[in-house]
Amino acid sequence: MRSPFALPEVVQLGNYIFAWTVGKLGVATLNSVIVCGIALLVSLFFGAMAAFAIARMKWKISKSMMSYFLIGMMVPVHCVLIPLFVRFTKLGLTDSLIGLIIPYIAFALPMTIFLLVGFFKGMPGEIFEAACIDGCNIYQCFIEIGLPLAKTGMFVSGLMTFVGNWNELLLAMVFISDPNKKTLPVTLTYFVGPYATNYVQMFAAIIIAIAPSIVVYCLFSNQIVEGLTVGAVKG
Template identity: 75%
Template sequence: MTNPFSMPEVLQLGNYIYAWVNGNLGIAMLNSFIVCSVSLILSLTIGSMAAFAIARMKWKLSEWTLSYFLFGMMIPVHCVLIPLFVQFSKLGLTDSLIGLIIPYTVFALPMVIFLMTGFFKSLQNEIFEAACIDGCSIYSCFFKIAAPLTKTGFSVAGMMIFVSSWNELLMALVFISDVNKKTLPVTLTYFVGPYAVNYVQMFAAIIIALAPTIIVYLIFSNQIVEGLTTGAVKG
């Protein structure tokens, strides 16, 4: 009798092929990649510029503005899901990837602003004072000085946004009904039937879905550890 806890004697890839072909994982992975990439770029760009304005530009309502954005981190998605669906239906944004990119970007902004504000505040004032004396505009200070010096913060924020967007299920399940526009987490639910669960192919599909996030983490692991340490010490 074969030991059920023993390692397999022969490597079997049939379940991965079955999950990829019958589960339509190729299109789903492409949709997830498009949504995650666009929302990542938008949230990092908008959020970092807002964080720079809050951290380095002295104005009366800077701290209140930061608190206003941080309040968004306490709002659960479930509270705004139905109003968002109603508004997106009126605007014709359901069943489109844009209908996912917009909420993914908006919900990621508070976290980006929170993280990047700490990184921008850790920079020395003398750097920006010298740049202003040399004639640098506020945009040059951001793109040529602040952004390169906080690459670690961008890596940490980008990784967190990518993972949260890649694994998001609820909004993708509600807003998208077209099979060809489904994202990867929604496609994984197809392996669960009303009376049975295809565990073998489902676990193979889960491994395929986890591969991109693992690869991204392995590439940026050093920057993530360094960024978390810097944020804990100087944030």
């Protein structure tokens, strides 16, 4: 507080250890990794298949299906919060990680499909025609040709899904009440009290929370920039 822009006089890790152990950030981080990892893989898998079918296959309602998925991008989470909570309570999915994974996948699919459709449409049709002449079926065209060429788009949509789910607070706060099943954003709120806040421990917890996103950006920055540029032209 005396000099907020100065370097620390003593380097210590006590606040990070406190946040990780006493603040239960270790358990919360594991829960977030499980939820975000499963939601990421499932949304990319089904989103890529749906995008490929809409972009490269000829069927009557392909445009209607694209419009249907785009409607999902317009629905805010606040509108479906109460119906989801009522339905999940009847199904026994509240206070469980699967109750978070399902809506995370549902809200990630529209954006994933929207981005990947642009990448699949931008691919030369002659590649798929030559593959069909050589004997490839539709599944081989998707797995062996479509997915490798859409790798950049997968990086971009996967990163957006991961960061969005990693920082999501509302659904996790409403659906989960067990402290051992809380995700990282919910656990961060415990460091802020109604009458006092331990800022040094809260800042240490925030650094731990944002570290995975920073690491992902640093590792895949080239693919992300390339994907955003290509997607802007081909979308």
